[in-house]
Amino acid sequence: METSRLSRRGWFRAAATLGLAASGTAGFTFATESEKRRAKDVLDIGTRKQLFIDDRFIVESKGVGLELNRPDLQWENLLTAEKPWELGIACARGSICQHGGKTMLWYQAGEWDESRAIVLNTRRMCYAESMDGIHFTKPELGLIEFHGSKRNNIVTVGAEGHMFLDEHDTPDRRFKAIMDMRPNLKTLRWPPAEGVARHSIYLFSSPDGIHWTRSRNVVFPMYLGAEQSAIWDNRLDKWVLYLRAHRPHRCFGRVEIEAGRLHEPYPFQPLAGRRYDQPGEVTLTTELPIVMDRDERDPPGAQPYLMNAWKYPGAEDVYFAYVPMWYDARGRTPASDMLEVQLAISRDGIDWKRPWRHALISPGAPDYPEGGQVWPLMDPVIRNNQIWLYYLAQPERHMQGPQRSGVVRRAIWGLDRFVAAQAGPGSGHIVTPTLRFAGNTFAVNLDAGASGRLRVGVEKPNGQAIKGFSLDECHPVYGNGVALTVRWKGEANVQRLVGQPVRLRFVMRNAKLYSFQFLP
Numbered sequence: 001m002e003t004s005r006l007s008r009r010g011w012f013r014a015a016a017t018l019g020l021a022a023s024g025t026a027g028f029t030f031a032t033e034s035e036k037r038r039a040k041d042v043l044d045i046g047t048r049k050q051l052f053i054d055d056r057f058i059v060e061s062k063g064v065g066l067e068l069n070r071p072d073l074q075w076e077n078l079l080t081a082e083k084p085w086e087l088g089i090a091c092a093r094g095s096i097c098q099h100g101g102k103t104m105l106w107y108q109a110g111e112w113d114e115s116r117a118i119v120l121n122t123r124r125m126c127y128a129e130s131m132d133g134i135h136f137t138k139p140e141l142g143l144i145e146f147h148g149s150k151r152n153n154i155v156t157v158g159a160e161g162h163m164f165l166d167e168h169d170t171p172d173r174r175f176k177a178i179m180d181m182r183p184n185l186k187t188l189r190w191p192p193a194e195g196v197a198r199h200s201i202y203l204f205s206s207p208d209g210i211h212w213t214r215s216r217n218v219v220f221p222m223y224l225g226a227e228q229s230a231i232w233d234n235r236l237d238k239w240v241l242y243l244r245a246h247r248p249h250r251c252f253g254r255v256e257i258e259a260g261r262l263h264e265p266y267p268f269q270p271l272a273g274r275r276y277d278q279p280g281e282v283t284l285t286t287e288l289p290i291v292m293d294r295d296e297r298d299p300p301g302a303q304p305y306l307m308n309a310w311k312y313p314g315a316e317d318v319y320f321a322y323v324p325m326w327y328d329a330r331g332r333t334p335a336s337d338m339l340e341v342q343l344a345i346s347r348d349g350i351d352w353k354r355p356w357r358h359a360l361i362s363p364g365a366p367d368y369p370e371g372g373q374v375w376p377l378m379d380p381v382i383r384n385n386q387i388w389l390y391y392l393a394q395p396e397r398h399m400q401g402p403q404r405s406g407v408v409r410r411a412i413w414g415l416d417r418f419v420a421a422q423a424g425p426g427s428g429h430i431v432t433p434t435l436r437f438a439g440n441t442f443a444v445n446l447d448a449g450a451s452g453r454l455r456v457g458v459e460k461p462n463g464q465a466i467k468g469f470s471l472d473e474c475h476p477v478y479g480n481g482v483a484l485t486v487r488w489k490g491e492a493n494v495q496r497l498v499g500q501p502v503r504l505r506f507v508m509r510n511a512k513l514y515s516f517q518f519l520p
Contacts, residue, residue, distance in 0.1 A: 032289045036186040041461075042501045047439040048316040049517040052421040053345045054353075056433075063428025067420050068343065068356040071389065071411035077369070078390075079107065079128055081134050081405035085146045085154060088112050088122065091406040093162040093227060093429070096377045096390045097175075097209070103381060104209050105390070106155070112402035123182055125156040125163075127210060132390060133381060136408075141210055144190060155210055158182055158193045159202075161229040162378050163209060168259040173205040176221065176262060178219075178228045178241070191444065199223040201519070203263045215263040221276045222284050225250075229307040229378060230262075233349060235317070240349055241266065242307040245290060246283040249303040249328070253288025254350065292321065292344065292352050301328040301335030308376050309349070315515070319346040320418065322360065322376040322389060326398055337397040338363045339373040341411075342395045344428050361391060361411055369407040372397040376411075385482050387413045415482045416445045420512035423452075432504040439518035441492045443483040451512030453478050458494070461504045469497065471507060483517070494518065 015288030050057060052066060081090035088111030088504050097104045104127070111122040124144075128136040138153040150248040161179035169176075181196045191205070192214040201220035204212045220243065229242040229252075239257040243266075244250055255266055268287040276282055294302045305326040312318040321344040329337035340359035346352045363368045377390040421430055446454055457471035465471065473488045485492050506513060 002218065016171050037305070042434045042436050044436045045518070046437065047415070047518050047520045048266060049314055049317075049515055051312070051315050051318050051416055051419070051515045052491065053318060053419045054347070056347070058430045059145060059433045060431035061429070063426055064421050064423045064430050065504075066219070066250065066359075067422040067512075068360070069413065069417050069420050069514075070360055071413045072410065073361065074410045076134075076409055077129075077407040078134060078410070079105065079408040081109070083138070085109055085124060085152055086126070086405065089403055089405055090126070091392050091408055092394065092403070093160060093375060094377050094390075094392060094408075095177075095227070096379055096381065097163065097165050098133075098381045099165055099209075101131065103136075105129065105136060105161075105377075106209070107392075107408070108160055109154075116333060123160050124154045125160060126153045127155045128153065133383060133410075143210070156192075156204075156212060158196075159204075160227070161204075162230060164230055164379060166205075166232075166262070168232065169205075172207045175206040175209040176230070177204040177206070178230060179204050179214075180224060180226075196411075205263070206264070217263075217265060219263065220266050220268075220284075222282045224284060226306055226379065228311040229321075231309050231311045231319075231349075233311055235348075240309075240323070242292065242309050243284060243288060244307070245285055247285050247290075248283075249294065250305055250326070251290050251294070252292040252304060252307045252519050253284060253286075254291045255288050266446045270482075274417060289350075291350055292323070297357060299327065299335070300327075300333040301331075302326070302327060305339060306375070308378055310378075310380060311349070313382070317347045319349045319352075320344070321352060322380075323354070324373075324375055324467070329397075329399065337372075337399050339375065339398060341374050345419070363393075365508075369393050369395055370409075371395040372400065373406075375406070382415070385415045387415065387417075389413075414445075414447075416512075416515040417447075417512075418514075420447075420514050421506070422512045423508040423510065425510055427507060427509045429507045431506075432460075434501045434503055436501055437494075438494050438498055438519040439520045441519045442494055442516070443519055444477065444486060444516045445482045445514040446477060446484050446511060447480045448478055448508070448511040449480060449514045450478070452508065454506060454508040454511050454513065457505040457507070458497065459505055461501050461503060463503070466497070466502065469494070471505060 069397045086109045090109040091107050094107035106125050109124045126167040128138050130136040140151045142150045144154040157178040159181045161177050166176045181200045200218050203215040203219050206212045224244045233240045241255050242252045245253050305324045308322040310320050323342050324339045326339045327335040329335040341361040344352045344354045362375050373394040375392040380389040382386050389411040392406040396403040453476040458466045458469035469488050475487045
């Protein structure tokens with residue numbers, strides 16, 4: 001297995017000891033889930049939604065397993081590369097954001113040279129928007145000249161990165177971008193790129209996602225490559241950044257940043273004997289704790305290309321990463337040179353697991369638009385009890401070039417429906433650890449169809465059924481819904497059990513149980 005110079009948790013302890021307070025690591029809790037469970041007999045869940053993404057809420061099971069739930073793929077192309085400035089390659093990378101009733105899309109466009117490399121000074125980020133998230137328009141912004149005209153939708157040139165919304169800053173800086181600057185200043189005419197050295201990482205800010213201003217200082221002194229993930233972690237009240245490292249394969253380190261300080265140099269632990277004053281020459285290796293990497297379960301050539309982390313809203317301690325895994329075919333080891341999207345899960349944003357090593361979104365047949373590469377965009381969008389993950393698909397394999405423009409598609413899940421506690425035709429059950437809750441009613445996110453069903457029993461910590469809430473008194477729950485109410489003897493009110501330590505026993509057949517919640 002690939003290991004860093006310091007273990008992940010050991011690095012955080014060392015960082016606190018070294019006084020790296022700016023990284024926000026001091027006072028961090030390092031207990032594993034099993035240690036937490038042993039140290040605290042009762043899990044206080046209040047009215048917070050709980051997802052079955054791992055075994056946190058399963059201490060006993062029979063006939064029920066945790067299964068990855070793949071999305072519904074929409075075979076569509078939401079954005080066509082048709083403009084002159086898009087005809088080299090477009091829709092190879094990008095970012096998505098929902099703000100002010102609009103879905104905002106930034107996508108990369110560029111041109112190829114005779115050596116099959118993208119010309120650096122043609123790297124453009126273009127902007128499109130949609131009111132329904134499906135039908136996108138490309139407004140004429142009048143910002144950057146292309147072949148003598150500013151009638152285009154280009155917002156940056158000579159830079160690429162992750163655009164995202166920062167609701168913890170002033171309105172004139174509400175949009176941010178972590179940008180890898182790659183300008184060729186001899187031909188580049190864009191004021192924010194003036195005086196920038198090659199492969200310098202800057203923070204950009206904008207009031208509207210269109211007009212961008214560069215920070216004065218370099219925020220990270222190394223070449224990172226591709227897009228970097230930035231998420232607001234409401235557990236910490238801090239930004240968490242996942243920055244790409246090279247060992248030399250791709251992997252990801254983690255750093256925490258206080259609100260309002262994204263424009264300052266990001267803290268890291270310099271390695272003895274290394275120089276960091278040579279822009280474009282030095283890559284991140286283990287200066288930050290490595291939290292996403294390949295391991296011995298991966299086939300040869302595997303490496304995570306992007307992190308694509310997301311703190312799942314509305315649920316307690318749930319982090320997802322939609323990781324495009326690349327299988328590098330260079331060298332003597334046979335591999336596909338293709339990219340697929342895998343799901344990684346975490347309860348704290350530090351310990352990441354990929355329990356299912358098969359694709360959420362797979363590349364298709366060679367003549368399909370996604371025949372070689374699938375690139376999930378950062379930050380899924382929630383609409384009408386659905387989760388839309390936008391992704392870019394390209395027909396060529398990764399090291400094959402020059403490459404054609406990609407297509408923009410959606411992968412759709414129902415709310416919470418990433419992993420299911422699933423039972424087959426035979427009856428199965430799971431039992432939770434001891435819980436303490438608040439709220440008046442109990443609801444489940446369940447797909448039992450017409451043939452399946454679910455019953456829930458509430459028990460004392462010793463397994464004794466509680467009168468009025470036993471399995472025998474529970475009305476079977478049928479059908480498919482994201483918040484189906486559970487009733488006992490026709491009553492849904494569970495208020496008299498509030499504050500008491502209880503266990504939940506779920507008995508099901510032909511059913512998928514995704515989450516549960518005691519509702520206020």
